[in-house]
Amino acid sequence: MTRSTTQQDAQHSNDPLDQWLSKAFDNAAEELPAADFIRRIELVEDKANNITRRVVLFGALLVAAALSSLQFESVSGLLDFIALGRESMHAVSDQIASAANVAAISSPQSERVLPAPGSLQGIAALLLLALTASWLSESAAQ
């Protein structure tokens, strides 16, 4: 560490307290390696990214739920659809995977994540899929 005027003054001072402090801080000084410390920061950052991803997906779920409830015209219809969707999740896994990517579009790191059957991501994906299908069929009917 570069010595400042304050530190040099303290070393050459005839004040016993200054001298003691100067020596004590010298003895206490140690170079702390940055490597481990930086790894800790990166781990925390990864965790924060995971949380962000979950928040984005949960937001997508809420939006999809709100819009789907309009499509299904009642909350009970929506809940029935969710229950049915969870049971048939394995059967539609390919569609879920592609829809999950749509749901997570604002979080690029989520693209690698496939939704587990019955998970929050899976339900959000299913709802978005249902919403899209509903809109498409409505457009076709018109």
Place this chain on the structure above:
Amino acid sequence: MNRNHANAATSAVVALAMSGDREAFGQLVVGHSSSVRQFLRRLCRGDAAVADDLAQSTFEKAWRKRASFRGDGEVRSWLMQIAFNEFRQNLRKHPRSQTSVNLDESTEAEQLLSADDPRTEDLDRLLGELSETERAAMVLSYGHGYSHREIAEALAQPVGTVKSLIHRAKERIRQRFQISDPAGSNRNSAATTAPGVVAARSTTGEPACE
């Protein structure tokens, strides 16, 4: 000339880091993590685990609030300011008081300041006698060699306040351990002219880190 080049390179790294360049910010972390951790260790009176947690929070916050760096001051003072705020917030969350120095035994008191080779533990105990702001000012001044202006930036205090903080901190230590003052000001009548301690009183100090 070389120094100017080094300063320009440092400024460029700081500018890049503050504009959101992760690699440049990583360089800042590498360059400053040791001093920030040491600063917090002295504030936390040697509690390395808590100090490192606070240092981690410091750099996370620095990254998130990089837009608040005005660029007219030193980046190291800005980082220390964030570190000091993290330390104070931690104190508010965990206000558990600790008995800072137990000096019931005069031999222990004598060892504290008369030793030729002061121990870090003794330094931490002595700093524990000070308020958190006084402690920070003393650590930055004696331990990190900051000028009064840089300490003022780091502690968000006027320069005059910093000078009186350091003066008051030293006086508090002198009175607490009855150490002579060569300048003769505020001299305690019981003090000796030799370095060391002639008496000690037990006290309860400021809260440290949880």
